[in-house]
Structures are given as C-alpha cells and as structure tokens.
Amino acid sequence: MPHSAFFEYLLRLGDNALILGHRLSEWCGHGPILEQDIAMTNIALDQVGQARSLLQYAGQVEGKGRTEDQLAYLRDVGDYRNVLLVEQPNGDFAHTITRQFLFDAFNYFQFEALKQSSDEHLRAIAAKSFKEIAYHLRYSSEWMIRLGDGTEESHQRMQAALEDLWMFSGELTEVTEVDELMLETGVAPDLRSIKKLYDEKVAAIVQEATLVLPADTWMQSGGKTGQMHSEHLGFILAELQFVQRAYPGMEW
Amino acid sequence: MTNKKNWPLWEVFIRSKNGLSHKHAGSLHAADAEMAIENARDVYTRRSEGVSIWVVESRYITASSPNQAESLFDPADDKVYRHPTFYNLPDEVKHI
Amino acid sequence: MDPKQKALAEQFQARIDADEKIEPKDWMPDAYRKTLIRQISQHAHSEVVGMLPEGNWVTRAPSLRRKVALLAKIQDEAGHGLYLYGAAETLGIDREELLEELHTGKAKYSSIFNYPSLSWADMGAIGWLVDGAAIMNQVMLTRTSYGPYARAMVRICKEESFHQRQGYEILLTLCRGTEAQKQMAQDSLNRWWWPSLMMFGPSDEASTHTQQSMDWRIKRKTNDELRQQFVDATVPQADFLGLTVPDPDLKWNEARGHYDFGEIDWAEFWNVVKGNGPCNRQRMQARIKAHEEGAWVREAAMAYAEKRQKRQEERKAAVA
Numbered sequence: 001m002p003h004s005a006f007f008e009y010l011l012r013l014g015d016n017a018l019i020l021g022h023r024l025s026e027w028c029g030h031g032p033i034l035e036q037d038i039a040m041t042n043i044a045l046d047q048v049g050q051a052r053s054l055l056q057y058a059g060q061v062e063g064k065g066r067t068e069d070q071l072a073y074l075r076d077v078g079d080y081r082n083v084l085l086v087e088q089p090n091g092d093f094a095h096t097i098t099r100q101f102l103f104d105a106f107n108y109f110q111f112e113a114l115k116q117s118s119d120e121h122l123r124a125i126a127a128k129s130f131k132e133i134a135y136h137l138r139y140s141s142e143w144m145i146r147l148g149d150g151t152e153e154s155h156q157r158m159q160a161a162l163e164d165l166w167m168f169s170g171e172l173t174e175v176t177e178v179d180e181l182m183l184e185t186g187v188a189p190d191l192r193s194i195k196k197l198y199d200e201k202v203a204a205i206v207q208e209a210t211l212v213l214p215a216d217t218w219m220q221s222g223g224k225t226g227q228m229h230s231e232h233l234g235f236i237l238a239e240l241q242f243v244q245r246a247y248p249g250m251e252w
Numbered sequence: 253m254t255n256k257k258n259w260p261l262w263e264v265f266i267r268s269k270n271g272l273s274h275k276h277a278g279s280l281h282a283a284d285a286e287m288a289i290e291n292a293r294d295v296y297t298r299r300s301e302g303v304s305i306w307v308v309e310s311r312y313i314t315a316s317s318p319n320q321a322e323s324l325f326d327p328a329d330d331k332v333y334r335h336p337t338f339y340n341l342p343d344e345v346k347h348i
Numbered sequence: 349m350d351p352k353q354k355a356l357a358e359q360f361q362a363r364i365d366a367d368e369k370i371e372p373k374d375w376m377p378d379a380y381r382k383t384l385i386r387q388i389s390q391h392a393h394s395e396v397v398g399m400l401p402e403g404n405w406v407t408r409a410p411s412l413r414r415k416v417a418l419l420a421k422i423q424d425e426a427g428h429g430l431y432l433y434g435a436a437e438t439l440g441i442d443r444e445e446l447l448e449e450l451h452t453g454k455a456k457y458s459s460i461f462n463y464p465s466l467s468w469a470d471m472g473a474i475g476w477l478v479d480g481a482a483i484m485n486q487v488m489l490t491r492t493s494y495g496p497y498a499r500a501m502v503r504i505c506k507e508e509s510f511h512q513r514q515g516y517e518i519l520l521t522l523c524r525g526t527e528a529q530k531q532m533a534q535d536s537l538n539r540w541w542w543p544s545l546m547m548f549g550p551s552d553e554a555s556t557h558t559q560q561s562m563d564w565r566i567k568r569k570t571n572d573e574l575r576q577q578f579v580d581a582t583v584p585q586a587d588f589l590g591l592t593v594p595d596p597d598l599k600w601n602e603a604r605g606h607y608d609f610g611e612i613d614w615a616e617f618w619n620v621v622k623g624n625g626p627c628n629r630q631r632m633q634a635r636i637k638a639h640e641e642g643a644w645v646r647e648a649a650m651a652y653a654e655k656r657q658k659r660q661e662e663r664k665a666a667v668a
Contacts, residue, residue, distance in 0.1 A: 022407060025415070028422050029403035030634065032642025033259070034396065034430050035280055035291040041423040042294050045416055052412050069411045093645045142286065149655065150648025157644070236407075243410035243468050250525055252410035252468070252518075257650050258444050261437060278500070279434040281443065283649035284656070295427055299507070318374045 475515015
C-alpha cells in the first residue's frame with residue numbers, strides 16, 4: 001500500500017472531524033436552548049477528539065514528524081482533505097442539523113466498516129469513534145424528524161436546508177483513486193456499498209421527517225481530493241490558525 | 253411569545269453503578285421523554301456519573317407535605333422495637 | 349405581622365440557626381424566597397453570559413488540546429447555568445420568566461463578563477482569576493441554607509475544580525514561553541485583575557443585601573472577607589508566574605496576616621453594573637438573539653411531541 005495514499009485517507013477522516021467539530025463549536029453559547037447548547041458541544045468535543053487521534057496517526061504514517069497541531073494549524077486550504085459538506089456555514093439550526101445528519105449517516109456506515117479495517121491502529125480508533133458516531137446519528141436523525149414534522153415554519157426551514165445542502169452529499173460516497181487503493185488493501189470499505197446503505201437511511205429519515213429529497217441535483221465535489229474547496233474553508237482556517245500564524249513556532 | 257408552550261420540566265434520576273439505586277440528580281427541560289433522556293445524558297453524565305437514567309415529568313410527582321411531616325414521620329420515632337438494638341441477648345450468642 | 353405568621357417566621361429562623369436545610373415545600377418568608385430567586389437566577393445568568401467571552405476564543409484556540417479543554421469548560425458553564433435555573437425553578441418560577449428578566453435588563457449578572465476577551469492569554473486569566481474568584485463564593489455556597497441551591501453548588505464545585513487549573517496552565521505556558529507571550533500574559537492580568545476583585549460585590553458597608561443574607565445563612569461570608577481570601581490566595585500564584593499584579597498598594601501585612609491592597613474604583617464598578625461596561629450591550633444582544641432565533645426550534649419540538657403523543661393515543665384507541 002502506498003504510504004502517501006494512506007496518509008491522504010487519514011487526512012480525509014481527520015479533516016472531516018476537525019472541520020465539522022469546528023463548525024459545531026461556533027454554536028457554543030448561542031444554542032436555541034441551554035440543553036441543546038450542551039448537546040451540540042458534546043458532539044463537537046467528540047469530533048475534535050476524533051480529529052486529534054486521526055491527525056496524530058496521519059502524522060505518524062507520513063513519517064515526517066508532523067504532529068496533530070502542525071497538521072491542523074499549518075496547512076493551507078489546498079492541503080485540507082475534508083468533504084465540502086462539513087465546511088458549509090451553520091446557517092440556522094435547520095441547516096446545522098441537516099448538515100449533521102447528512103454527514104452522520106455516511107460516517108456511521110463508514111466507521112462501522114472501519115472497525116474491520118486491515119490496519120490495526122485505525123481499527124482501534126474506529127471502535128472508539130463508532131460509539132460516538134452512533135449517538136450523533138441518533139441525535140441528528142431525531143432532530144430531522146422533529147423539525148421536519150414539527151410546525152409549518154420548521155418544516156419549511158428544513159426543506160430549504162435540505163435543498164441547499166443536498167448537492168454536497170454526493171461527494172461523501174464518491175469513489176476516488178485513494179478510495180480504490182484503500183479498498184484494495186482492505187483498509188477501507190467499498191464506498192459503493194456504503195452508498196447503498198446511505199441512500200436507504202437518508203431516504204427513510206427524510207420520509208419520516210415528511211420532507212422531500214431534491215431530485216437530480218448537481219453534485220459538487222472537490223473537497224476530499226483538495227482540488228476545489230468552497231470559499232468557506234479559508235475563513236475557517238483564518239480563525240483556527242490565527243494564533244499559530246501570528247506567533248509562529250511557539251508553544252501554547 | 254410567553255403564551256407559547258415551553259418545554260416541560262423533567263426530574264432526572266441516575267444510577268451511578270449497577271447495584272445502587274437511582275438517585276435524584278436534578279432537573280432539565282425537554283419536549284418529550286426521548287429528548288429528556290438524551291439531555292440528561294449530556295447534562296448529568298458528562299463525567300461518567302451513570303449507567304442508567306430515569307426521567308419523569310415533574311408535574312407527575314406527588315410529594316408529601318411538610319405540614320404533615322410531624323404526623324407522617326414522628327410516630328416512627330418511638331417504635332424502637334423495629335431496630336435490632338431493642339432486643340437484649342447475652343454476648344455468648346453469636347452470629348445473630 | 350399576624351401572630352401565626354410571626355410564629356412561623358420564628359420557627360423558620362430557629363431552623364436556620366440550627367443549621368437545618370430549607371427544602372422547596374417548606375414554609376419560608378416571602379423575602380427569603382425572593383432573595384433566593386434573585387441570587388440564584390443572577391448566578392445562573394452569570395454562568396450563561398459568562399460563556400460568551402470564552403466562546404469568543406473556541407474557534408481560535410492555538411492547539412487542539414486547548415480547544416477541547418476550553419470547549420469542555422464552557423460546556424460546564426452551560427451545565428452550571430442549567431443546574432442553577434433548576435434550583436431557582438424549585439421556588440416556583442420558571443426558566444422562561446427568568447430569561448425574560450435577564451433580557452429586559454431587570455435581572456443582573458456578574459459584571460466581569462462585560463469586559464472583552466482580547467487575546468488568548470485572556471482564556472488563561474479568566475480561568476485563573478474569574479473562576480478563582482467564583483469558586484471562593486461557590487465553596488461557601490455549598491453550605492447555603494436552601495437545599496436545592498446547596499446541592500447544585502456541590503455539583504458545580506466538583507466540576508469547577510479543573511477550570512481554574514486549565515486557566516493557570518495556559519498562563520504558565522505563556523510565562524515560560526517567549527517575551528511576546530509573557531507580555532500577552534501580563535497585559536491580560538492588567539486588564540482582568542481589578543474587575544476580578546469587583547466580582548465579590550460592593551464593600552460590606554455599601555452592600556444592601558449582605559446582613560439579611562448572612563442572617564438567613566444564604567451567604568456565610570461577607571463580600572470583603574471573600575475578597576481578602578481571594579487576594580491572599582492569588583498573589584503568590586502571580587508571583588510564581590513572574591507576573592506583576594497591577595496594584596502599587598499591594599503588600600503583605602505581617603500584623604494582619606493578609607495582603608493589603610489598593611482601593612477598588614467603585615465608580616467604574618457601579619457604572620458597569622448600570623450597563624455602561626465595554627460589552628454590556630453586545631452580551632445582552634447575543635443572548636437575546638440566541639433565544640429569539642431558537643424560538644422556532646423550541647416550538648417545533650413541542651409541536652412534534654404533541655403530535656406524536658396524539659398519534660399514539662389514536663393508535664391505542666383504534667386497537668381498543
């Protein structure tokens with residue numbers, strides 16, 4: 001297995017967790033009710049925690065002595081490997097929940113399969129993360145249903161969010177060269193079979209939420225290959241990396 | 253805005269480990285029972301304080317009145333025969 | 349006061365004097381209830397508004413380890429706000445009313461949170477000084493006379509123990525770092541020192557509530573006692589960091605066995621309490637915005653819960 005492909009793959013997993021965790025952490029102190037503020041922060045904490053394990057491991061695999069922090073704080077937009085979905089802005093709570101659900105549903109099946117990865121260390125990370133992700137999916141699914149089938153206003157907001165974000169869902173299960181290599185070496189599952197599970201899960205929850213999936217949407221990708229991120233990522237990194245960039249090379 | 257219905261209050265009981273009773277931990281607001289359990293998990297077990305959670309909507313709890321405390325609880329005070337020390341046995345008798 | 353009320357009031361004070369806890373359904377003087385609601389809700393509001401100056405830096409924390417620690421700490425504050433609102437609710441007022449009082453400016457919260465957080469070092473100073481000052485007060489309150497308040501405080505104090513360490517460790521790292529980092533730490537101490545001393549409230553002579561609260565054993569130490577305790581504990585910690593406390597009058601008084609310190613700028617204190625701090629308006633706007641933008645979410649969750657319950661009942665009826 002080419003090391004560079006495995007490194008890329010770990011960056012994808014780590015960057016997804018980091019960027020979505022970062023987005024969720026923006027809610028801290030601004031949630032719709034105290035109880036949900038706490039709940040969303042819990043998910044953010046899980047995700048940043050996962051990002052730490054994954055990026056640390058990515059650094060090891062790369063073998064150039066880069067730490068989790070050097071990877072998080074010193075790469076520019078073009079070197080980030082997260083999917084476009086997770087870098088989308090929080091918007092209203094409907095957008096945040098929809099983004100979370102579309103990601104969790106994928107992440108759930110992905111990590112369930114990664115528990116059987118041929119790579120021992122990744123298997124261990126997956127076993128721990130999967131328990132957290134299972135809870136995230138339950139949380140975001142319940143809120144999809146609650147808000148989709150809540151009031152007329154909440155229904156409209158959820159439908160609008162689904163229409164805004166659906167175009168970023170295709171990238172999750174898009175098969176790239178790195179994915180083929182990971183599949184060959186038994187590191188990662190076949191995204192084509194994950195796509196089947198994903199589509200079923202999303203369809204079921206969307207239906208229970210009395211929402212309608214947008215038909216024939218153009219699917220935008222480019223995040224996980226790093227070829228073309230959205231404009232949002234640069235602003236995320238500007239905040240995330242501010243201190244490290246303004247005071248280079250110091251311990252914090 | 254205040255005429256809108258707010259999320260009801262729930263009382264939360266946590267079993268800290270198997271073998272112990274559930275104990276009152278505090279309260280929180282939730283729209284329904286599932287949410288109350290999840291909120292309780294996020295609010296009251298952030299530091300692994302529990303293995304089991306009960307929630308009950310506060311309005312369903314009936315409490316004894318403190319005004320009746322004397323008539324409810326004082327009569328038990330002089331029923332010493334309910335306690336083992338009421339009975340005198342010689343020291344030679346063991347394991348009883 | 350009619351004789352029955354008088355007898356009840358005397359009984360109540362006798363229980364307090366015997367260090368018995370008062371529980372929600374017990375008889376209590378109206379003024380005791382009101383004082384508690386005011387104090388507990390003020391305390392809850394402080395936790396929640398206090399999330400803002402720190403929340404400010406969550407997305408800019410300089411390492412992932414610092415980021416999770418800060419997030420967890422702010423989350424605790426949300427939890428503490430929640431425990432305290434819960435304790436207040438046992439007194440027969442609901443959270444929505446308390447929030448209304450906050451948003452309309454009727455209820456107060458700790459003025460310290462009306463100061464801006466401007467650098468990463470401020471996360472250190474807030475943890476060390478602001479949480480340090482808060483914990484002096486909170487440890488005392490674990491023995492307060494109202495049961496639910498005391499129990500909330502026990503839980504809060506247990507959880508708070510990492511907060512102050514988290515802050516101090518941030519500063520320690522800065523002070524052992526480069527000159528620029530040490531300067532950042534000193535600047536932060538300069539800005540947060542005096543507002544932290546103000547957290548204990550007006551001096552005992554000027555405090556309108558202290559005596560009655562002491563008699564009811566809601567408070568068990570006066571503002572000035574707690575403030576002195578804080579200064580005595582904190583100055584050696586500043587020395588250890590190698591930072592200078594911005595008070596030319598600060599010196600150890602051998603005879604008293606305490607530090608003497610300079611006079612607080614009470615004009616500034618009252619001005620910020622009245623709403624004229626650097627961030628009062630912005631803090632309140634942020635809280636109101638979150639609450640108002642959350643309204644549709646709260647309503648929808650309630651509507652869904654009711655819908656679902658109705659469906660379940662219909663299903664049951666159909667089976668029967």
